[in-house]
Amino acid sequence: MSAEQPDLRARFEAAFMPNYGVPPLALARGEGARVWDLDGRAYLDLIGGIAVNSLGHAHPALVRAVSEQVATLAHTSNLYLHEPEVRLAERLLGLLGTPGRVFLCNSGAEANECALKIAIKYGKTHGRTYFVAAENGFHGRTIGALSLTGKASIREQFGPFPVDVRFVPYGDADALKSAVTAECAAVFLEPTQGEAGVVPAPEGYLTAAREICDATGALLVADEIQSAIGRTGHWFAHQADGFTPDLLTLAKGLGGGMPIGAVAGFGAAGTVFDKGDHGSTFGGNAVSCAAAHAVLDTIEADGLLAHVRRAGAHLAEGIAAIDHPLLTGVRGRGLWLAALLAEPKAAAVQAAAQRAGFLVNAVQPDAIRLAPPLVIGTDQIDSFLTAFPAILTEAANA
Ligand SMILES: *Cc1c(COP(=O)(O)O)cnc(C)c1O
Numbered sequence: 001m002s003a004e005q006p007d008l009r010a011r012f013e014a015a016f017m018p019n020y021g022v023p024p025l026a027l028a029r030g031e032g033a034r035v036w037d038l039d040g041r042a043y044l045d046l047i048g049g050i051a052v053n054s055l056g057h058a059h060p061a062l063v064r065a066v067s068e069q070v071a072t073l074a075h076t077s078n079l080y081l082h083e084p085e086v087r088l089a090e091r092l093l094g095l096l097g098t099p100g101r102v103f104l105c106n107s108g109a110e111a112n113e114c115a116l117k118i119a120i121k122y123g124k125t126h127g128r129t130y131f132v133a134a135e136n137g138f139h140g141r142t143i144g145a146l147s148l149t150g151k152a153s154i155r156e157q158f159g160p161f162p163v164d165v166r167f168v169p170y171g172d173a174d175a176l177k178s179a180v181t182a183e184c185a186a187v188f189l190e191p192t193q194g195e196a197g198v199v200p201a202p203e204g205y206l207t208a209a210r211e212i213c214d215a216t217g218a219l220l221v222a223d224e225i226q227s228a229i230g231r232t233g234h235w236f237a238h239q240a241d242g243f244t245p246d247l248l249t250l251a252k253g254l255g256g257g258m259p260i261g262a263v264a265g266f267g268a269a270g271t272v273f274d275k276g277d278h279g280s281t282f283g284g285n286a287v288s289c290a291a292a293h294a295v296l297d298t299i300e301a302d303g304l305l306a307h308v309r310r311a312g313a314h315l316a317e318g319i320a321a322i323d324h325p326l327l328t329g330v331r332g333r334g335l336w337l338a339a340l341l342a343e344p345k346a347a348a349v350q351a352a353a354q355r356a357g358f359l360v361n362a363v364q365p366d367a368i369r370l371a372p373p374l375v376i377g378t379d380q381i382d383s384f385l386t387a388f389p390a391i392l393t394e395a396a397n398a
Pocket of ligand 1: 107108109110112138139140141190194195223224225226251252
């Protein structure tokens with residue numbers, strides 16, 4: 001490592017609030033599924049900015065769309081409308097296949113804030129006073145989104161929260177049924193829990209959640225901020241899971257690296273807000289909308305949904321076939337997987353992988369998250385599968 005990396009890390013530490021700690025690596029540029037650090041060393045990017053860089057780095061379609069839009073009209077505020085935002089909302093509804101309405105914002109937490117405000121308003125007009133969410137679920141760091149987040153270590157010190165949220169064990173349909181009454185305004189669930197370590201819902205859980213919400217009149221909110229836009233090999237994870245939520249939130253992969261979030265409300269849930277109820281100055285920003293169009297165009301033109309299903313199965317099967325004492329299995333679907341460890345050595349695996357030229361994410365002490373760009377090649381996946389046993393051995397001995 002040259003002097004540049006330690007120097008930049010020291011400056012980061014001095015200039016930034018300590019909330020992130022100091023990241024282990026400074027990246028300089030990327031191309032496809034590869035990135036280079038400040039010293040010119042190459043890595044295969046198997047985390048893609050946390051499931052954000054759907055087209056990888058510097059994809060020509062994204063570069064062109066963003067460059068042309070910023071040179072034409074970058075921002076209008078919501079005092080004026082523009083064509084890219086209207087077409088994006090129409091396009092998302094078309095991919096969703098259910099009549100509804102869209103709100104555009106800038107991040108995942110902001111999408112969940114919007115969904116929560118819709119649910120609060122719906123609750124107030126129907127005598128519904130509380131919300132249900134899942135233990136270990138993650139919905140974001142702002143106060144509304146954090147109040148729905150079922151992870152004590154990140155929420156407790158910031159409470160009490162302005163909304164009454166009751167937590168149930170994820171995947172337990174009976175517990176959900178007991179928790180959701182006619183006073184419940186909405187249930188917030190991830191179709192697969194991302195930050196918890198890519199934990200898929202058990203078979204039948206999400207359709208049971210739909211039935212429970214239908215029976216009681218609670219809104220079902222699917223947080224697809226991490227799972228949407230091809231990540232699982234489907235446009236939206238809930239389409240493969242066989243249920244339709246009332247509200248859907250998305251963000252991460254939609255802009256391919258440009259900040260954009262969205263909420264879709266289906267049926268009556270799309271028109272709970274009245275004029276003046278909500279807003280976002282940057283929401284629907286024309287450059288981010290252009291980026292989202294480039295992502296959607298490329299997924300369509302390059303057949304990336306089928307590629308994600310094939311490449312994801314290849315990666316999962318390759319991991320499952322590795323016989324190593326530190327590795328106990330793999331879960332998830334599409335290009336959204338967690339390799340499971342016999343011991344809480346994920347941080348050591350992440351560090352060993354980095355030394356070997358692979359960026360992976362220690363999402364839990366015993367789980368390694370892989371969420372590579374959707375464009376990753378099979379040969380690139382194979383290079384990781386070949387290197388992974390030695391990485392595990394190095395971590396086991398660390
Ligand atoms: C990342 C994430 C969020 C928060 O998104 P931000 O853009 O970081 O605010 C919310 N929910 C889920 C499921 C996520 O993965």
